[in-house]
Amino acid sequence: MSKFYAIIVGAGSGTGASVALRFAKSYSVVLLARKSTNYQPIVDEIRAAGGSAFGYTADAADPASVDTAFSQIDKDLKGVQLAAAVYNANAGFAYKPFLDLKPEDLDTSLSTATNGLFYFAQKAIPRLLAAVPSSPHPPSLIVTGATASIRGSAKFLTFAAGKFAQRGITQSLAREFGPQGVHVALAIIDGGIDTPWGKDRVVNNGVEDGKISPEAIAENYWHLHTQHRSAFTHELDIRPYVEKF
Amino acid sequence: MSKFYAIIVGAGSGTGASVALRFAKSYSVVLLARKSTNYQPIVDEIRAAGGSAFGYTADAADPASVDTAFSQIDKDLKGVQLAAAVYNANAGFAYKPFLDLKPEDLDTSLSTATNGLFYFAQKAIPRLLAAVPSSPHPPSLIVTGATASIRGSAKFLTFAAGKFAQRGITQSLAREFGPQGVHVALAIIDGGIDTPWGKDRVVNNGVEDGKISPEAIAENYWHLHTQHRSAFTHELDIRPYVEKF
Amino acid sequence: MSKFYAIIVGAGSGTGASVALRFAKSYSVVLLARKSTNYQPIVDEIRAAGGSAFGYTADAADPASVDTAFSQIDKDLKGVQLAAAVYNANAGFAYKPFLDLKPEDLDTSLSTATNGLFYFAQKAIPRLLAAVPSSPHPPSLIVTGATASIRGSAKFLTFAAGKFAQRGITQSLAREFGPQGVHVALAIIDGGIDTPWGKDRVVNNGVEDGKISPEAIAENYWHLHTQHRSAFTHELDIRPYVEKF
Amino acid sequence: MSKFYAIIVGAGSGTGASVALRFAKSYSVVLLARKSTNYQPIVDEIRAAGGSAFGYTADAADPASVDTAFSQIDKDLKGVQLAAAVYNANAGFAYKPFLDLKPEDLDTSLSTATNGLFYFAQKAIPRLLAAVPSSPHPPSLIVTGATASIRGSAKFLTFAAGKFAQRGITQSLAREFGPQGVHVALAIIDGGIDTPWGKDRVVNNGVEDGKISPEAIAENYWHLHTQHRSAFTHELDIRPYVEKF
Numbered sequence: 001m002s003k004f005y006a007i008i009v010g011a012g013s014g015t016g017a018s019v020a021l022r023f024a025k026s027y028s029v030v031l032l033a034r035k036s037t038n039y040q041p042i043v044d045e046i047r048a049a050g051g052s053a054f055g056y057t058a059d060a061a062d063p064a065s066v067d068t069a070f071s072q073i074d075k076d077l078k079g080v081q082l083a084a085a086v087y088n089a090n091a092g093f094a095y096k097p098f099l100d101l102k103p104e105d106l107d108t109s110l111s112t113a114t115n116g117l118f119y120f121a122q123k124a125i126p127r128l129l130a131a132v133p134s135s136p137h138p139p140s141l142i143v144t145g146a147t148a149s150i151r152g153s154a155k156f157l158t159f160a161a162g163k164f165a166q167r168g169i170t171q172s173l174a175r176e177f178g179p180q181g182v183h184v185a186l187a188i189i190d191g192g193i194d195t196p197w198g199k200d201r202v203v204n205n206g207v208e209d210g211k212i213s214p215e216a217i218a219e220n221y222w223h224l225h226t227q228h229r230s231a232f233t234h235e236l237d238i239r240p241y242v243e244k245f
Numbered sequence: 246m247s248k249f250y251a252i253i254v255g256a257g258s259g260t261g262a263s264v265a266l267r268f269a270k271s272y273s274v275v276l277l278a279r280k281s282t283n284y285q286p287i288v289d290e291i292r293a294a295g296g297s298a299f300g301y302t303a304d305a306a307d308p309a310s311v312d313t314a315f316s317q318i319d320k321d322l323k324g325v326q327l328a329a330a331v332y333n334a335n336a337g338f339a340y341k342p343f344l345d346l347k348p349e350d351l352d353t354s355l356s357t358a359t360n361g362l363f364y365f366a367q368k369a370i371p372r373l374l375a376a377v378p379s380s381p382h383p384p385s386l387i388v389t390g391a392t393a394s395i396r397g398s399a400k401f402l403t404f405a406a407g408k409f410a411q412r413g414i415t416q417s418l419a420r421e422f423g424p425q426g427v428h429v430a431l432a433i434i435d436g437g438i439d440t441p442w443g444k445d446r447v448v449n450n451g452v453e454d455g456k457i458s459p460e461a462i463a464e465n466y467w468h469l470h471t472q473h474r475s476a477f478t479h480e481l482d483i484r485p486y487v488e489k490f
Numbered sequence: 491m492s493k494f495y496a497i498i499v500g501a502g503s504g505t506g507a508s509v510a511l512r513f514a515k516s517y518s519v520v521l522l523a524r525k526s527t528n529y530q531p532i533v534d535e536i537r538a539a540g541g542s543a544f545g546y547t548a549d550a551a552d553p554a555s556v557d558t559a560f561s562q563i564d565k566d567l568k569g570v571q572l573a574a575a576v577y578n579a580n581a582g583f584a585y586k587p588f589l590d591l592k593p594e595d596l597d598t599s600l601s602t603a604t605n606g607l608f609y610f611a612q613k614a615i616p617r618l619l620a621a622v623p624s625s626p627h628p629p630s631l632i633v634t635g636a637t638a639s640i641r642g643s644a645k646f647l648t649f650a651a652g653k654f655a656q657r658g659i660t661q662s663l664a665r666e667f668g669p670q671g672v673h674v675a676l677a678i679i680d681g682g683i684d685t686p687w688g689k690d691r692v693v694n695n696g697v698e699d700g701k702i703s704p705e706a707i708a709e710n711y712w713h714l715h716t717q718h719r720s721a722f723t724h725e726l727d728i729r730p731y732v733e734k735f
Numbered sequence: 736m737s738k739f740y741a742i743i744v745g746a747g748s749g750t751g752a753s754v755a756l757r758f759a760k761s762y763s764v765v766l767l768a769r770k771s772t773n774y775q776p777i778v779d780e781i782r783a784a785g786g787s788a789f790g791y792t793a794d795a796a797d798p799a800s801v802d803t804a805f806s807q808i809d810k811d812l813k814g815v816q817l818a819a820a821v822y823n824a825n826a827g828f829a830y831k832p833f834l835d836l837k838p839e840d841l842d843t844s845l846s847t848a849t850n851g852l853f854y855f856a857q858k859a860i861p862r863l864l865a866a867v868p869s870s871p872h873p874p875s876l877i878v879t880g881a882t883a884s885i886r887g888s889a890k891f892l893t894f895a896a897g898k899f900a901q902r903g904i905t906q907s908l909a910r911e912f913g914p915q916g917v918h919v920a921l922a923i924i925d926g927g928i929d930t931p932w933g934k935d936r937v938v939n940n941g942v943e944d945g946k947i948s949p950e951a952i953a954e955n956y957w958h959l960h961t962q963h964r965s966a967f968t969h970e971l972d973i974r975p976y977v978e979k980f
Contacts, residue, residue, distance in 0.1 A: 114410065209963070241967055258654065475702045662896075
């Protein structure tokens with residue numbers, strides 16, 4: 001087992017899985033997801049390839065659940081340090097006109113994108129700080145953003161609320177912890193992702209590579225993690241070559 | 246009484262009071278605040294000057310409370326239409342290093358800046374839409390933002406979370422309801438405000454007009470409200486001439 | 491004649507004419523344009539309404555021409571102080587794919603949007619600074635920007651080059667001269683303008699008020715000029731209610 | 736010799752040299768600089784390490800000079816295709832109060848940052864397009880920006896003018912040529928660079944890694960170049976961990 005681990009929250013998505021596989025080339029990998037069926041196939045795949053992986057069931061929106069998971073991780077990975085934390089949790093959101101939305105729709109978006117990031121960062125940041133002297137690359141917290149992180153639009157209101165807030169948190173963390181050696185970055189994913197379960201969704205007229213490859217996202221996250229501390233990127237836009245922007 | 250009214254949430258602040266007084270020159274004014282002591286002096290001042298004003302006690306962060314207030318307003322101002330809605334509610338926020346924050350600190354910021362705006366807009370937007378054909382100026386929803394609406398920073402994390410989310414909501418509303426004739430705008434107040442209770446706070450080295458005049462903010466809000474629908478401004482920065490930015 | 495004057499460069503456009511008429515309500519107005527046929531009708535209209543107006547032929551892109559014009563203005567308006575300067579000069583631009591552009595196409599855009607603003611500001615700023623103690627409103631330099639000030643796009647490359655540079659200059663001037671009491675602002679006009687000669691151009695599906703009213707732009711410029719110095723706006727977006735943004 | 740080459744304009748700087756060395760690991764490298772003493776040491780270093788490098792004397796601000804250089808390159812590297820073009824040319828700029836600037840100061844900044852990029856892109860883009868079907872990575876045009884690309888400030892006016900315009904051009908190119916398979920990106924270098932000749936300049940209080948490592952910039956450029964076309968980044972901020980932003 002590596003002396004360092006990466007933790008990925010929201011490991012069940014295409015992005016989460018690819019990021020886990022990419023970071024597993026160098027680190028032990030810890031996967032958090034709401035259901036074990038989300039992380040287990042990835043854990044198995046990493047282990048089959050000779051890597052080290054651990055899955056935990058946790059609800060990112062529930063501080064107690066996150067707390068329990070980290071307590072268990074600290075026991076299971078005793079002596080292993082946190083080199084990279086990736087917050088990739090996503091709640092679905094209500095794609096509706098504003099006047100059809102319920103207060104609960106807003107809560108759902110905020111609880112995962114905003115509160116969940118807050119809880120997770122409170123657990124991750126002290127562990128990342130502790131790894132600053134020893135980590136092979138600057139300990140990193142990478143957050144998965146979206147177009148809605150920088151642009152509100154009709155029917156995306158609750159999503160934008162959560163993603164904007166997430167960006168505000170990420171910027172605040174970057175400015176507080178960058179000078180302490182922790183690299184906090186937001187990846188603004190501006191386009192449809194080519195997930196296994198979304199093969200039928202037509203994006204950019206179905207042109208080849210018109211959806212973002214999760215493996216390509218993972219390479220970008222690894223690049224962010226391995227940036228020299230004299231050359232940190234804080235916000236990285238990622239979009240297909242054919243995307244309008 | 247005017248055939249139109251403006252509603253101001255967060256009427257107890259320097260900004261809220263000045264906005265109420267400004268809009269009272271043309272409209273009846275409805276003030277919402279958590280405590281009657283916040284709005285009563287302004288109600289009295291407007292009435293003394295021959296204007297029309299009404300105060301309601303409501304907690305912007307509580308949907309039931311907002312709902313009750315609007316039901317009462319609909320009765321009290323029967324036949325009067327909503328021409329302008331100003332969301333100026335502010336919760337205090339915890340000015341602390343991230344690792345000293347509690348989840349409740351985040352909730353406090355979000356509940357007023359984000360959830361409160363959502364509840365308020367759900368009440369205000371249908372009333373503003375109804376006024377489109379008759380209102381002397383495009384019915385308007387104006388939101389009071391801050392530097393933290395566009396910039397996260399250390400010790401401002403919870404404030405930034407709420408204010409970023411508020412901006413995401415405001416942009417989404419602007420894009421959905423602009424084409425229907427409702428003007429939704431965010432005022433980004435980038436500087437200290439010259440409030441009665443903050444006279445001792447030194448800003449910009451105490452230089453004259455180094456704090457933002459609440460009356461000047463109110464003039465800006467009135468300008469936003471009176472913009473022709475062919476020339477809407479959606480985000481307006483406001484800062485003192487001496488402010489670094 | 492007023493003790494103060496406003497100067498408008500690019501007075502022949504719909505915007506320039508409306509701004510001149512608006513500012514003429516309070517100030518003497520000086521109009522600069524490449525051809526006297528551009529400014530003379532506006533000069534006549536202002537004078538017919540009892541106002542004070544002066545036209546000068548000058549090429550904004552030519553420093554010697556600008557220099558000559560200001561020398562003449564100083565003589566003709568001896569003792570009158572400059573309260574507001576509006577830079578509204580526009581060269582046409584080559585709406586072409588990049589590989590069809592010539593270096594001269596870039597020069598044309600830069601010479602008016604960028605170099606012209608530079609020359610004009612070098613003449614206007616000292617005169618605005620001189621008026622700080624006496625001007626009824628903070629002496630102002632207002633620049634007419636466009637969507638291309640903040641967004642480059644295919645076929646708009648030369649326009650974007652000039653407009654981006656103009657924004658960089660305007661921001662730099664705002665930060666240098668704001669603390670000295672001069673208000674420098676950029677108006678980002680994001681939409682088609684309803685000019686007399688563009689009546690046939692269909693914008694926003696021809697919907698009513700789908701083009702920006704030049705009079706509405708002029709009201710916005712007057713508002714910028716009359717902002718209290720504790721509450722300056724530095725960038726103002728202006729777009730029709732139906733505009734996608 | 737590789738079947739592909741990278742061209743770097745402004746090769747004499749710390750950034751240009753490091754980028755050349757990095758790209759020389761995979762490609763032949765062509766260096767353009769105003770003086771052969773700027774590129775020759777890098778050419779020698781690359782050759783000594785077994786790589787392939789060619790230097791050309793050219794003035795980026797002079798279209799004829801750029802034209803001549805490309806004609807010669809086409810002969811010298813017949814059959815070799817252009818995979819990456821890096822525009823890193825920098826003119827000095829006049830760090831002065833606005834009223835002390837001369838029109839020539841603006842011209843100097845624009846001629847290199849803006850006109851020079853235009854000329855260079857007109858030569859590079861057709862060659863990059865030709866390489867789309869064969870290049871191992873999406874053919875790329877990478878432009879070196881600065882803080883002044885996104886922020887104007889006092890004493891940086893001419894620099895901001897050129898860098899803003901450069902950004903407008905880069906965005907326009909990205910939107911026109913991205914869908915054709917060419918990756919156009921702007922790197923926003925926000926901090927002092929650790930160049931050999933600037934060792935004595937104190938940045939960020941002299942803290943270790945408080946200046947940006949040119950090698951780290953080069954790694955970022957290589958990452959941009961090797962991004963999958965489904966996951967292009969168009970603007971990349973780069974700054975030291977201790978930089979205020």
